[in-house]
Structure formats: structure tokens, C-alpha cells
Amino acid sequence: MAAEEITARVLTLSKLKELFVEQLQDVYWIEIKLVQLLRRLKETVTSGQLADAFSEHREETKEQVRRLEDIFEGIGEPVVASKCTAMEGIMDEADYILYTTDEGSSQRDAGLIIAMQKAEHYEMAIYRSLVQLAETLGYAEAKIALEFTLGEEKAADRQLTQIAKSRIYAAALNEENNAN
Numbered sequence: 001m002a003a004e005e006i007t008a009r010v011l012t013l014s015k016l017k018e019l020f021v022e023q024l025q026d027v028y029w030i031e032i033k034l035v036q037l038l039r040r041l042k043e044t045v046t047s048g049q050l051a052d053a054f055s056e057h058r059e060e061t062k063e064q065v066r067r068l069e070d071i072f073e074g075i076g077e078p079v080v081a082s083k084c085t086a087m088e089g090i091m092d093e094a095d096y097i098l099y100t101t102d103e104g105s106s107q108r109d110a111g112l113i114i115a116m117q118k119a120e121h122y123e124m125a126i127y128r129s130l131v132q133l134a135e136t137l138g139y140a141e142a143k144i145a146l147e148f149t150l151g152e153e154k155a156a157d158r159q160l161t162q163i164a165k166s167r168i169y170a171a172a173l174n175e176e177n178n179a180n
């Protein structure tokens with residue numbers, strides 16, 4: 001490889017690394033905020049099954065925060081959280097559900113499932129990109145850690161679908177029927 005080509009490749013990689021780090025900073029902010037949000041949500045839902053699901057995913061999310069800190073360290077970058085406005089909007093939706101639904105209602109549970117599935121899908125999109133970026137940049141350890149977290153996000157999303165299907169949407173439908 002000619003010197004010029006090598007320089008060009010290093011430049012490309014460093015720009016790609018810049019993107020990788022920016023996405024890491026975004027998702028680090030997201031995970032910290034989700035730990036806080038899930039604490040509030042698990043206390044406000046009616047279904048014990050849903051409260052357990054939020055509680056379990058909160059514990060996983062705390063580990064995801066630590067995992068990201070290890071990744072920053074592994075690639076020699078400072079641990080930085082950068083506000084993600086897209087996820088902030090999704091989190092605002094969860095708050096909107098809290099303001100517009102009654103405590104103790106299945107409608108609230110259903111609304112929070114919808115909001116949190118949006119959050120899980122957004123996380124999945126970021127982690128999928130991060131896994132690919134880590135592979136391209138040759139960060140083998142980071143790739144494994146990011147894949148692990150991606151698996152947790154997918155499982156959390158599947159669990160919410162199961163809970164919604166098994167009871168909560170039907171219970172919310174009955175609430176509506178009773179009101180009419």
C-alpha cells in the first residue's frame with residue numbers, strides 16, 4: 001500500500017471512529033436516563049408482571065451503563081454522555097402517558113408498553129449500528145459487549161410484546177367498554 005493510501009485509510013478510519021464515539025456517547029446518555037425512567041415507571045404501573053419486567057430491564061440497563069464505560073476505556077476514549085434529543089422525545093411520550101392516564105388503569109400500562117417499545121427499538125437501531133462499526137474498526141471486545149446488550153434490548157422488546165398480548169391490551173379494551 002502506498003503511503004498516500006495508508007494516510008487515506010487512517011483518515012477514513014478516524015472519521016469512522018469519530019462516528020462510533022459519538023454514537024457511544026449518545027447511547028451512554030440514553031442508558032443513564034433509562035435507568036431513571038424505568039425506576040419511575042415500575043412504581044406506577046398496575047400489572048405486577050409489567051412492574052417486574054421494567055424492574056428486571058432496569059437492572060440490565062445499569063449493567064449496560066457499566067459495559068459502555070468499559071468500552072470507552074477499551075478504546076482509549078473518555079467516558080462522556082451526550083444528550084440524545086430523539087430519545088428525549090420518546091421519553092417525553094412516556095411522561096405524556098403518565099399525565100393523560102389514570103393511576104391503576106390498564107390504559108396506562110398499555111400506553112407505557114407502547115412508549116417503552118419505541119425506546120427499545122431505538123436502542124436496537126443504535127446497537128446494531130455500533131456492532132457493525134465496532135467490527136469495521138476492529139474493536140473485537142467492544143463488538144462482543146455491544147452484541148450482548150443488543151440481545152438484551154431485543155429480549156426486553158419481546159417480553160413487552162408478550163405482556164401486552166397476554167393480558168394488558170385486553171384489559172385496557174374492557175376499561176374502554178365499561179366507560180361507554
Ligand SMILES: [Fe+2]
Nearest residue numbers: 031061064123
Ligand atoms: Fe439499554
Ligand SMILES: [Fe+2]
Nearest residue numbers: 120123153156
Ligand atoms: Fe432497553
